[in-house]
Amino acid sequence: MGKQSGYDLVLxxxxxxxxxxxxxxxxxxxxxxxxxxxxxxxxxxxxEAAQAASLAKRVIRTEGKVLVPGLINAHSHLAxxxxxxxxxxxxxxxxxxxxxxxxxxxxxxxxxxxxxxxxFAELLxxxxxxxxxxxxxxxxxxxxxxEIGFRLVSGPxxxxxxxxxxxxxxxxxxxxxxxxxxxxxxxxxxxxxxTYTTSAAMMGEVLKLKQEYGVPFxxxxxxxxxxxxxxxxxxxxxxxQLLDEYGLLDDRTILAHCVELQDEEIQLxxxxxxxxxxxxxxxxxxGSGIARIADMLEAGVxxxxxxxxxxxxxxxxxxxxLRTAALLQKGFTRNPEVFxxxxxxxxxxxxxxxxxxxxxxxxxxxxxxxxxxxxxNLEQTHMTPLHDICANLIYSVNKYDVETVLINGDIKxxxxxxxxxxxxxxxxxxxxxxxxxx
Ligand SMILES: [Zn+2]
Numbered sequence: 001m002g003k004q005s006g007y008d009l010v011l012x013x014x015x016x017x018x019x020x021x022x023x024x025x026x027x028x029x030x031x032x033x034x035x036x037x038x039x040x041x042x043x044x045x046x047x048e049a050a051q052a053a054s055l056a057k058r059v060i061r062t063e064g065k066v067l068v069p070g071l072i073n074a075h076s077h078l079a080x081x082x083x084x085x086x087x088x089x090x091x092x093x094x095x096x097x098x099x100x101x102x103x104x105x106x107x108x109x110x111x112x113x114x115x116x117x118x119x120f121a122e123l124l125x126x127x128x129x130x131x132x133x134x135x136x137x138x139x140x141x142x143x144x145x146x147e148i149g150f151r152l153v154s155g156p157x158x159x160x161x162x163x164x165x166x167x168x169x170x171x172x173x174x175x176x177x178x179x180x181x182x183x184x185x186x187x188x189x190x191x192x193x194x195t196y197t198t199s200a201a202m203m204g205e206v207l208k209l210k211q212e213y214g215v216p217f218x219x220x221x222x223x224x225x226x227x228x229x230x231x232x233x234x235x236x237x238x239x240x241q242l243l244d245e246y247g248l249l250d251d252r253t254i255l256a257h258c259v260e261l262q263d264e265e266i267q268l269x270x271x272x273x274x275x276x277x278x279x280x281x282x283x284x285x286x287g288s289g290i291a292r293i294a295d296m297l298e299a300g301v302x303x304x305x306x307x308x309x310x311x312x313x314x315x316x317x318x319x320x321x322l323r324t325a326a327l328l329q330k331g332f333t334r335n336p337e338v339f340x341x342x343x344x345x346x347x348x349x350x351x352x353x354x355x356x357x358x359x360x361x362x363x364x365x366x367x368x369x370x371x372x373x374x375x376x377n378l379e380q381t382h383m384t385p386l387h388d389i390c391a392n393l394i395y396s397v398n399k400y401d402v403e404t405v406l407i408n409g410d411i412k413x414x415x416x417x418x419x420x421x422x423x424x425x426x427x428x429x430x431x432x433x434x435x436x437x438x
Contacts, residue, residue: 006055007032008409011375012044014062015389019069019349019364023342025389031067032056033371036408041367060404064379066389069365070129070372070407072352073318075256075277075306078133078141079115081122082433083311092224092286099311102437104162109140114429116141120150121423122316124413127374127402130362132218132306134191146185148420149407151372153356154186155215158202159193170205177213187356188213194220195231195239203246216252216357223257224288240265249274254355256306259289266292270299275355280325282308294329294338304352317399322348326394341390371409377401
């Protein structure tokens with residue numbers, strides 16, 4: 001296999017958490033990359049592995065390390081790195097008012113580019129190879145992602161916040177969806193901020209575009225009690241009921257948060273196949289509450305994980321988020337059997353890929369899939385011993401254990417150095433922009 005032409009890169013000697021349909025773990029494995037895909041994978045002590053290494057342009061030894069699929073951050077607002085630590089100790093609605101004021105007056109394309117650049121560096125350092133983004137001047141973030149080769153879920157975003165022109169928004173949305181077909185690293189999605197910042201007419205157009213272009217749709221829903229009460233008072237329905245009425249609940253829709261759900265709403269999400277992007281740290285920090293994820297999993301809801309924006313988290317560390325999520329559900333339900341290690345790993349890999357319609361090429365380490373791979377050091381004191389690698393990856397790991405990150409087979413982080421952008425420059429630019437917020 002691949003003998004004639006050889007491989008571009010072979011990683012060999014380490015463990016591999018494949019997240020394939022059997023959730024197979026290879027204890028001593030090799031993974032071969034050809035162009036942008038995984039071309040071979042299996043045990044390292046075989047003739048095939050030895051041949052693969054001998055024919056590869058480059059070999060990386062991975063003894064004492066584990067390969068995991070590139071992690072997927074299913075909900076975020078990347079350039080909100082600019083607002084990290086800016087709006088503290090506020091409930092969601094006051095927090096939004098404060099942030100919106102600055103977003104609408106202070107953010108230009110250059111600021112968004114700086115904030116996004118810093119976010120990409122941070123994401124790579126946390127083992128994230130694919131992230132969702134919903135934010136202002138989103139084409140800046142999209143173009144930067146395409147330029148540096150970072151996988152981004154993004155697309156036209158609808159809202160009544162600020163000085164909006166609905167017709168222009170529609171026209172732009174259509175153009176963007178058409179343009180995105182020519183991008184290599186962008187997974188297009190239709191977006192609306194929430195049911196409380198949109199109208200029925202607007203959501204009707206969102207549904208049309210979603211169907212016409214065959215893209216997934218994402219929005220915030222039922223983030224806290226006040227949101228549900230406000231939407232009930234205004235529309236006579238909860239955000240979930242309203243989205244159902246709009247025809248927007250299906251297996252191509254991802255709802256961020258879903259903190260305040262009734263039993264019937266959980267069942268509705270399960271029945272329609274609607275995905276939930278759980279963002280526990282943001283929910284905790286804004287005092288929004290704790291989403292009933294254990295109940296959702298029990299009901300069969302597909303749950304993926306996001307950090308939300310770094311202004312309400314306050315970081316993009318998806319590994320840290322995963323630990324918070326697992327501990328929270330066990331404590332909240334007073335039941336350590338919920339939120340298993342397998343379910344936890346699924347949330348940041350295969351479930352994220354499925355939510356955004358990318359399961360055929362992302363989410364697991366399997367031959368034929370994109371070579372989005374993260375190499376994590378297992379030899380640190382806090383990772384010793386290795387009774388259960390996945391347990392260590394959820395409960396013991398530190399983001400600094402992430403050593404190497406590949407996207408499409410290209411190295412984006414090596415030995416802890418971000419190779420696809422100038423991290424120092426990004427930090428300096430973000431400091432300059434943040435200095436204008438007073
Ligand atoms: Zn959000």
